[in-house]
Amino acid sequence: MQTNLQLLAGCYLHNNQAYTAYHVLKGTQMAPSWYLFAISCFQMDLLSEAEALLSPVTDPTAEVPNGAAGHYLLGLIYRYTDRRKSAVHHFKQALSIDPLLWAAYEELCLLGLYEKYLNCSSSGEALH
Numbered sequence: 794m795q796t797n798l799q800l801l802a803g804c805y806l807h808n809n810q811a812y813t814a815y816h817v818l819k820g821t822q823m824a825p826s827w828y829l830f831a832i833s834c835f836q837m838d839l840l841s842e843a844e845a846l847l848s849p850v851t852d853p854t855a856e857v858p859n860g861a862a863g864h865y866l867l868g869l870i871y872r873y874t875d876r877r878k879s880a881v882h883h884f885k886q887a888l889s890i891d892p893l894l895w896a897a898y899e900e901l902c903l904l905g906l907y908e909k910y911l912n913c914s915s916s917g918e919a920l921h
Contacts, residue, residue, distance in 0.1 A: 795823045802829050811836035828859035831866060844870050857883075861891035868900060877904060 798817055805814035811833040818830040827846045834843035847857050847867045857863035868883035881904060887897040 795821060795826065799823065799826045799829060802826070802833070806832060806836075815839075824858050828863055828866070831858070831863075835866060835870065840870050840874055844874075857886075861887040861894050861897075864890065865894060865897050865900075868897065872900065872904070880904065881906065 798821065802814040802817045805811070805817065806829060814829065815833040815837060818826050818833065821827070821830060831843040831846040834840070834846070844867065847863055847870070857867060859866075864883045864887035868880045868887060871877075871880035871883060881901065884897045884900050884904075887894050888901075
């Protein structure tokens with residue numbers, strides 16, 4: 794049942810219906826659905842709710858759902874809420890997981906950190 798809800802919510806998100814996806818996924822217990830739910834919150838400008846899903850305060854050692862994409866989304870949330878240091882941290886985390894996540898490079902450039910990342914090697918050594 795949860796998988797079907799996740800697929801349905803994904804379809805709604807692809808059809809620019811974040812509000813409907815939000816209500817389909819509200820209260821879900823599956824971690825993969827948390828990322829989709831966070832995207833719907835983000836698109837509806839419910840940034841604190843999206844942040845709470847991706848970065849639970851009760852368990853700081855918990856992994857961010859959906860790996861690099863989850864860190865990227867969390868970085869966007871922090872950037873939009875004027876928390877530059879946290880945004881940079883999560884964009885770097887996203888790149889350490891997936892060095893080809895170009896959108897995270899773009900966000901770092903928007904934050905004025907482009908010089909450090911222009912000459913990155915494929916090993917990701919410039920990310921540290």
